[in-house]
Amino acid sequence: MKKLSTKIWGIITLFLVLTILFMYVLTDYLYEQLYVEDTQTSLIEVGEKLRTQYQGGKVTDDFIAEVENFNAYSNFDVFAVRNPRELSACVPFEIDYDALIGPEERQQLLQGESVTNIGYEQRFERQIISVILPLTDQNRLEGILYMYYPLAKISELANQEALFLICCAILFSCVLGFFVYKGIRHIMQPLNELQHAVEQMSDGDYKARVPVSTKDEIGKLSEAFNEMAAAIEHEDEAQKNFLATVSHELRTPISYVKGYSEAISQNFIGEKEKQEAMKVIAREANRMEQLTNELLELARTSNEQQIELYPIVLAETVREVIHLLNSKATNKKIHITTMLEEQIIVLGNEEKLKQIVINVIENAIHYSNEGSNVSILTKITKGNAVLEIADTGIGIPANDLPHITERFYRVNKARSRADGGSGLGLAIVEKLVKMHKGNLTITSEVGIGTTVCVTIPLMEE
Amino acid sequence: MKKVYLFILFIIALLAGCNKIEFSPIDHHHSFVASVNILQPSITFYDASKKLIAKWELDKAYTGAELIGQDQIILYGHQLDEAKIFQLSTGRQVGYIETGIGTTNAYYDKEEKLLFLTNSERNSVISYDSQFEELKELKLRNYPMSMASNNGSLYVVNYKDTILSVIDIATLTVKDEWTIDKSSNGVLILPEMNQLWIGGHGEGSKPNQTIDVLDLETGKVINQLQASIMPIGFSRNENTIYVTNHGSNELCAFTVQGELLWKTEVGANPFVVTTFQDELVVAGYDDHTIYYLSGQSIQKSIETEKGPFQLLVREV
Numbered sequence: 193m194k195k196l197s198t199k200i201w202g203i204i205t206l207f208l209v210l211t212i213l214f215m216y217v218l219t220d221y222l223y224e225q226l227y228v229e230d231t232q233t234s235l236i237e238v239g240e241k242l243r244t245q246y247q248g249g250k251v252t253d254d255f256i257a258e259v260e261n262f263n264a265y266s267n268f269d270v271f272a273v274r275n276p277r278e279l280s281a282c283v284p285f286e287i288d289y290d291a292l293i294g295p296e297e298r299q300q301l302l303q304g305e306s307v308t309n310i311g312y313e314q315r316f317e318r319q320i321i322s323v324i325l326p327l328t329d330q331n332r333l334e335g336i337l338y339m340y341y342p343l344a345k346i347s348e349l350a351n352q353e354a355l356f357l358i359c360c361a362i363l364f365s366c367v368l369g370f371f372v373y374k375g376i377r378h379i380m381q382p383l384n385e386l387q388h389a390v391e392q393m394s395d396g397d398y399k400a401r402v403p404v405s406t407k408d409e410i411g412k413l414s415e416a417f418n419e420m421a422a423a424i425e426h427e428d429e430a431q432k433n434f435l436a437t438v439s440h441e442l443r444t445p446i447s448y449v450k451g452y453s454e455a456i457s458q459n460f461i462g463e464k465e466k467q468e469a470m471k472v473i474a475r476e477a478n479r480m481e482q483l484t485n486e487l488l489e490l491a492r493t494s495n496e497q498q499i500e501l502y503p504i505v506l507a508e509t510v511r512e513v514i515h516l517l518n519s520k521a522t523n524k525k526i527h528i529t530t531m532l533e534e535q536i537i538v539l540g541n542e543e544k545l546k547q548i549v550i551n552v553i554e555n556a557i558h559y560s561n562e563g564s565n566v567s568i569l570t571k572i573t574k575g576n577a578v579l580e581i582a583d584t585g586i587g588i589p590a591n592d593l594p595h596i597t598e599r600f601y602r603v604n605k606a607r608s609r610a611d612g613g614s615g616l617g618l619a620i621v622e623k624l625v626k627m628h629k630g631n632l633t634i635t636s637e638v639g640i641g642t643t644v645c646v647t648i649p650l651m652e653e
Numbered sequence: 654m655k656k657v658y659l660f661i662l663f664i665i666a667l668l669a670g671c672n673k674i675e676f677s678p679i680d681h682h683h684s685f686v687a688s689v690n691i692l693q694p695s696i697t698f699y700d701a702s703k704k705l706i707a708k709w710e711l712d713k714a715y716t717g718a719e720l721i722g723q724d725q726i727i728l729y730g731h732q733l734d735e736a737k738i739f740q741l742s743t744g745r746q747v748g749y750i751e752t753g754i755g756t757t758n759a760y761y762d763k764e765e766k767l768l769f770l771t772n773s774e775r776n777s778v779i780s781y782d783s784q785f786e787e788l789k790e791l792k793l794r795n796y797p798m799s800m801a802s803n804n805g806s807l808y809v810v811n812y813k814d815t816i817l818s819v820i821d822i823a824t825l826t827v828k829d830e831w832t833i834d835k836s837s838n839g840v841l842i843l844p845e846m847n848q849l850w851i852g853g854h855g856e857g858s859k860p861n862q863t864i865d866v867l868d869l870e871t872g873k874v875i876n877q878l879q880a881s882i883m884p885i886g887f888s889r890n891e892n893t894i895y896v897t898n899h900g901s902n903e904l905c906a907f908t909v910q911g912e913l914l915w916k917t918e919v920g921a922n923p924f925v926v927t928t929f930q931d932e933l934v935v936a937g938y939d940d941h942t943i944y945y946l947s948g949q950s951i952q953k954s955i956e957t958e959k960g961p962f963q964l965l966v967r968e969v
Contacts, residue, residue: 250901276882277860281899281900282883282899287854288813288835288856302939331940
């Protein structure tokens with residue numbers, strides 16, 4: 193398959209050659225129209241004036257001498273002819289002589305018309321413009337006035353220099369073709385780089401980027417490619433991290449379970465510690481269960497593009513969740529205050545909406561200090577229902593805030609079991625909120641607390 | 654039933670008619686001058702009172718014609734491969750000759766009642782009998798054309814050669830070859846002077862201005878008469894020889910001794926002159942006009958069709 197650059201180059205070169213040909217034809221036409229026609233008109237004018245000197249009857253020696261005399265000072269070559277042999281008088285008899293005028297021209301002259309010829313004339317061995325005027329008397333062609341002007345000025349020059357001109361045209365085309373080729377290569381370079389980068393990407397090298405040197409379409413395409421490559425690379429990185437995190441998260445409880453169970457089976461620990469070990473095994477098993485449940489949930493929300501939405505009373509859902517989590521809050525001596533608007537009806541999926549509220553309130557309880565307060569507020573802002581859950585907990589540093597909804601992202605990088613979370617909660621919340629065509633914003637200040645704000649569209653009336 | 658027969662008869666007549674082209678018939682009793690016009694091929698017939706009695710418009714590029722006896726005319730063309738013979742009194746075609754292209758001239762010898770055609774492709778002369786059957790073909794020199802006969806001899810001018818062939822009519826063999834100028838055209842035999850006059854166009858760019866007088870026996874040039882420019886058309890009456898000079902549009906009159914009597918301008922590019930009753934008739938090829946002269950003075954001019962090239966005369 194031919195390369196695009198070769199095609200463009202071919203088209204431009206073709207147009208170039210066509211342009212040269214067109215210019216040649218145009219020049220020829222203009223030459224014909226202007227130069228030749230002008231000369232013809234001049235010749236006829238001069239001839240007509242000279243012809244007034246012919247008085248009729250035989251063409252006399254005096255007249256011929258007069259024409260010769262004029263010829264000596266004229267720009268044109270002019271002569272008078274009276275020899276009937278030259279005038280094709282013998283036709284229809286065959287003539288063995290190349291007469292100055294042919295039979296058709298003779299007929300034309302007999303009608304009193306002038307004859308104009310442009311072309312090569314054997315007798316003068318050159319290209320000429322000739323005008324022949326008849327000298328007639330009583331239908332007799334007594335003679336002619338023959339005037340001619342060589343076409344040497346342009347055409348002979350062109351004939352002599354034809355090779356030179358053709359060479360010039362070819363050379364000019366070659367040079368232009370070369371520069372066009374270079375220019376196209378220059379223009380096409382980013383496309384080639386792009387093609388190379390795409391090939392790299394398809395081979396699995398997601399670090400491939402193209403330099404953006406222009407602001408044209410190709411430049412924009414390169415930029416878009418770079419953005420796409422960055423996104424793919426980021427996604428790939430996230431995928432790898434996710435896998436690493438999942439295996440890591442699972443390995444820790446497994447090693448607990450494995451260690452304690454082996455210790456029990458080989459009687460390395462006493463009866464009293466055995467109870468403790470069993471508790472640890474049960475706790476870690478719960479953690480694994482929770483983790484796999486959340487992973488399952490996340491996978492499900494990722495696969496589910498659309499969920500069924502229907503009107504739900506938001507306050508009701510919030511209350512149900514508070515009821516569910518009441519024991520947890522009580523354990524930590526956390527007081528939950530609510531300010532719920534009963535009229536708010538949102539378009540939602542009950543199960544998913546509940547999941548959102550559970551995750552957010554669980555987090556609030558989890559990261560709040562003992563004896564502190566969690567306040568839950570619902571309101572309507574700009575046609576949307578807003579659920580605001582504020583705690584006075586440890587807060588999130590500003591650096592971590594943008595990443596807080598990423599999977600397995602935890603502010604505490606040490607992944608201590610003490611703060612417990614799997615790092616999937618907010619990621620699930622974000623996806624579920626998106627499914628509700630809503631919005632999730634988190635504001636926080638370290639040591640003061642965090643406010644999670646979920647905005648969901650109201651049911652349209 | 655009768656109607657059907659009539660219809661069939663009509664169809665047969667129509668088909669027969671298609672085969673033989675018909676022209677206006679010319680009565681036996683009419684004397685005429687016929688102008689053979691070749692630019693737009695036609696023949697125009699004028700009677701003794703100079704009235705147009707018939708116009709034959711020809712559908713082919715005929716370049717010449719010749720009367721055969723009093724009632725037949727042969728039409729030939731240099732680029733046509735067939736010559737046709739028509740009967741004047743009926744206007745019907747009575748015969749044809751497959752000539753092949755290249756026919757330059759036709760000559761009918763009234764004494765021998767033989768027709769001769771010259772051909773420039775085959776460079777020969779061919780003789781035909783009164784039934785237009787080919788008798789014999791004789792190879793000649795380059796481009797045989799002008800012909801005249803006298804006393805059992807046929808004189809043929811080879812137009813693109815420098816030779817005049819003298820042919821024995823009885824055997825159709827070359828008796829003698831005489832040296833003449835190239836592009837010679839127009840011959841006239843003066844038996845009483847034992848002379849043959851020959852004109853011509855001239856060679857190359859130089860126009861001929863003389864008439865060579867040859868001894869009829871030996872072919873030697875015995876005199877050279879100064880005419881005007883390009884004397885090629887000859888005619889005579891008892892005492893005077895008339896010659897058209899087509900290069901200078903002049904008609905010259907000579908005595909049989911070769912003495913120039915007069916010359917006068919007539920027509921435009923006149924190729925041919927003939928005598929008809931008491932008048933001279935000249936055809937101007939360029940001005941498409943036929944001139945009737947009495948002596949030097951033009952009596953009447955008649956515009957004819959384009960390109961009158963030959964004049965044929967029948968006097969009854």
